[in-house]
Amino acid sequence: xxxxxGPGGIGKTRLGVEVAWRVAKQFPDGVYFVPxxxxxxxxxxxxxxxxxxxxxxxxxxxxxx
Numbered sequence: 498x499x500x501x502x503g504p505g506g507i508g509k510t511r512l513g514v515e516v517a518w519r520v521a522k523q524f525p526d527g528v529y530f531v532p533x534x535x536x537x538x539x540x541x542x543x544x545x546x547x548x549x550x551x552x553x554x555x556x557x558x559x560x561x562x
Contacts, residue, residue, distance in 0.1 A: 499516070501509040510532075517528040531549045536542055546552075 499513065501513050503509055510530075514530060517530065521528050529549050531546050533542065533545055536545050
């Protein structure tokens with residue numbers, strides 16, 4: 498997992514996507530981009546990751562943060 502932080506507009510997304518594209522072959526299960534710009538609280542991070550990865554709990558419910 499890699500997290501890029503900094504002020505808006507400095508190229509974090511562009512850098513992350515470029516690095517992911519370059520190393521994708523090294524990860525047979527794939528690489529994923531989880532946008533966190535809309536997450537306003539720390540407890541929303543898990544939910545954002547779950548949504549991008551499409552994870553489900555055993556009873557077909559998304560895991561709680």
